[in-house]
Amino acid sequence: MRHISVDTVIIGAGTAGMQAYKTAVENNADTIIIEQGPLGPTSITSGCVPSQLLHEMGRQFSSNSTPMLTMTLYGKSADKQLERSEILNSVRNEKRAFLDQYIKEFYTIPEDCRIMGKAFFIDPYTVAIEGTDTTISARSFVIATGSKPYVPAEFQRIGNRVITSGDLFELKELPQSIAIFGTGSIGLELGEYLTRLNVKTVIFGKGEIGHLTDPKVAASALNAIKERVFIVPYGRFTTMEQTDDSVVIYYLDETDHECYLKVDYVLCATGRIPNLDDLQLETAGIQLNSLNQAYCDEETLQTSVPHIFIAGDTTSSTRSNLQKALYQGKIAGANAATYPRLYQTCNMPHQDITFTDPEITVTGLSFEEVKQRARTGHKFILGESSTADNTTSVIKGYRHGLVHVYFDRETQLLLGAEICAPYAQQMSQFIYGALYNRQTLDDLIGYNFYHPSAFEMLTEAFEDAKKSFKLLGPVA
Structure with missing residues (x-):
C-alpha cells in the first residue's frame, strides 16, 4: 500500500482544475493534481475551439464555395485548397496545436505532483486511485472534473x-x-x-x-x-x-x-451534466440535489463538506463558460490552500454568448431573473431598440433583432441585457463592464457611439429606458 499525505488535492485537470492547482501552489500549499484522462479541457476537445474553427470554415465556404482556402493558426494559406471532405480533418489538425500546448503545460507540473488515474473518496479526507494501491490524504480538496453531454x-x-x-x-x-x-x-x-x-x-x-x-x-x-x-x-x-x-x-x-x-x-445537444458519478461523493458526506449535482456555496465554492470545494462545469449543468471556470478555479484553489481562512467570490456578472449570425447574448441578470426580483418588490424598467431602426444593421441586411436592457426603477442601476443583433458579443462586453462597475442609466446615457455602427442600438435602448423613467416617475 502506497500512501501520500499533502495539503491539497485537485481532482480534474481541465480549465478550472489547472487554475486551482496553480493558485494553491502560489499560496504555498503542498498540492497534487489528479486527472483520469484523456488530457484536454472541454473547450479544446469539443467546445469553443473546434466550434470556432468550424465557424470560420463555414464562413469561408459560404462566401468562396469549394474548393476553399485552408485555415492555419497564422491566417489563410492561398497556395493550399481544402475540399469539403477534408473539413473535419482540418479542424482536428488545427485543434491539435491548442491541445499540444495544454498537454505541454500539464507536464510542466513536477512528476510527484501529478497523477494520471481515476480518483474516488474513501472518507472525507482521503481519496484512492482506481486500479492501484495508492491512497492520498489531504486537509482540503477541489473537485473540478468538468461535465459531459446529457443524452436522454x-x-x-x-x-x-x-x-x-x-x-x-x-x-x-x-x-x-x-x-x-x-x-x-x-x-x-x-x-x-x-x-x-x-x-x-x-x-x-x-x-x-x-x-x-x-x-x-x-x-x-x-x-x-x-x-x-x-x-x-x-x-x-x-x-x-x-x-x-x-x-x-x-x-x-x-x-x-x-x-x-x-x-x-x-x-x-440537450445540455451537459457534471462528471460526479465515479467519485463516490456519498463516502465523503457530500450532499447532492435532485439533479445529482453537489451542493455549492456560490460565494466560497464549498460543498456541504466545508474542506471540499468545487469549481468549473462541475458546479452546475447550466450557465457555465471558460471565464467562469477560470475564476472559480482561482477562488477554489485559494480557499483550499488557505482553509479554514476563506476568500469569497465577487459578484461576477453572468455572460452568455451564442455565436450565431446575428449573435445572441445574455449579460448580467436575465429577463426571467429580473422578473423574479420584481416579485420581491424591486421594480424594473426596460429599454428597447431594434435593428430595423439601426443604419448599420439595415445596410448589412439584418431584418430581425432587438436590444433589451433592464434597470432597477428605484436606483436606476443597470441589471442586465438580452440581445439579438449584429456585433452583440461586443455589446455584451460593454454591458459586462457597466455591470462590473455598477453603472446607472445616468452614467450610460452620455455614451455616444460612432455613426453608423450597431453600437448605436445601445444608445437608443438607454434613451428608451430614460423615457420610461420620466413617464413613470419615482417609485412610491
Missing part, C-alpha cells in the same frame, strides 16, 4: 447514429444530413455552421432559443435564425428509428402535422 434515454436506444458535439468532430467526414436536438448555444451554433457547409440540417427545439428568457427578444432571434437555418422550434418527434446507415424521424410540427425526415445522424 429515448436517444440512447438509437445506437451509434446518435452523436454529441464531441463525436461530430471525430467523424471521418461531414455527414450529408443531420438532425440537431437542442436550441441552446451548441445546437444553434453547430446548426448554422453545418448549414453553411452544405450539410442538410434541421434543428429541433422545445420553444427556447439560446439562453434567452425575454419572449420578445427570443421571437426576434427565432425569426433571424429561420432566415439561415431550418429550425422546428416546437417540434415533437413521435418515432425515431435507426436503419443500417441513417435515422428515420417522424415528428409533429407547430401545426400538429406529422412530418417525415431521414438523416445520416442525430446530434444530441
Whole structure:
C-alpha cells in the first residue's frame, strides 16, 4: 500500500482544475493534481475551439464555395485548397496545436505532483486511485472534473447514429444530413455552421432559443435564425428509428402535422451534466440535489463538506463558460490552500454568448431573473431598440433583432441585457463592464457611439429606458 499525505488535492485537470492547482501552489500549499484522462479541457476537445474553427470554415465556404482556402493558426494559406471532405480533418489538425500546448503545460507540473488515474473518496479526507494501491490524504480538496453531454434515454436506444458535439468532430467526414436536438448555444451554433457547409440540417427545439428568457427578444432571434437555418422550434418527434446507415424521424410540427425526415445522424445537444458519478461523493458526506449535482456555496465554492470545494462545469449543468471556470478555479484553489481562512467570490456578472449570425447574448441578470426580483418588490424598467431602426444593421441586411436592457426603477442601476443583433458579443462586453462597475442609466446615457455602427442600438435602448423613467416617475 502506497500512501501520500499533502495539503491539497485537485481532482480534474481541465480549465478550472489547472487554475486551482496553480493558485494553491502560489499560496504555498503542498498540492497534487489528479486527472483520469484523456488530457484536454472541454473547450479544446469539443467546445469553443473546434466550434470556432468550424465557424470560420463555414464562413469561408459560404462566401468562396469549394474548393476553399485552408485555415492555419497564422491566417489563410492561398497556395493550399481544402475540399469539403477534408473539413473535419482540418479542424482536428488545427485543434491539435491548442491541445499540444495544454498537454505541454500539464507536464510542466513536477512528476510527484501529478497523477494520471481515476480518483474516488474513501472518507472525507482521503481519496484512492482506481486500479492501484495508492491512497492520498489531504486537509482540503477541489473537485473540478468538468461535465459531459446529457443524452436522454429515448436517444440512447438509437445506437451509434446518435452523436454529441464531441463525436461530430471525430467523424471521418461531414455527414450529408443531420438532425440537431437542442436550441441552446451548441445546437444553434453547430446548426448554422453545418448549414453553411452544405450539410442538410434541421434543428429541433422545445420553444427556447439560446439562453434567452425575454419572449420578445427570443421571437426576434427565432425569426433571424429561420432566415439561415431550418429550425422546428416546437417540434415533437413521435418515432425515431435507426436503419443500417441513417435515422428515420417522424415528428409533429407547430401545426400538429406529422412530418417525415431521414438523416445520416442525430446530434444530441440537450445540455451537459457534471462528471460526479465515479467519485463516490456519498463516502465523503457530500450532499447532492435532485439533479445529482453537489451542493455549492456560490460565494466560497464549498460543498456541504466545508474542506471540499468545487469549481468549473462541475458546479452546475447550466450557465457555465471558460471565464467562469477560470475564476472559480482561482477562488477554489485559494480557499483550499488557505482553509479554514476563506476568500469569497465577487459578484461576477453572468455572460452568455451564442455565436450565431446575428449573435445572441445574455449579460448580467436575465429577463426571467429580473422578473423574479420584481416579485420581491424591486421594480424594473426596460429599454428597447431594434435593428430595423439601426443604419448599420439595415445596410448589412439584418431584418430581425432587438436590444433589451433592464434597470432597477428605484436606483436606476443597470441589471442586465438580452440581445439579438449584429456585433452583440461586443455589446455584451460593454454591458459586462457597466455591470462590473455598477453603472446607472445616468452614467450610460452620455455614451455616444460612432455613426453608423450597431453600437448605436445601445444608445437608443438607454434613451428608451430614460423615457420610461420620466413617464413613470419615482417609485412610491
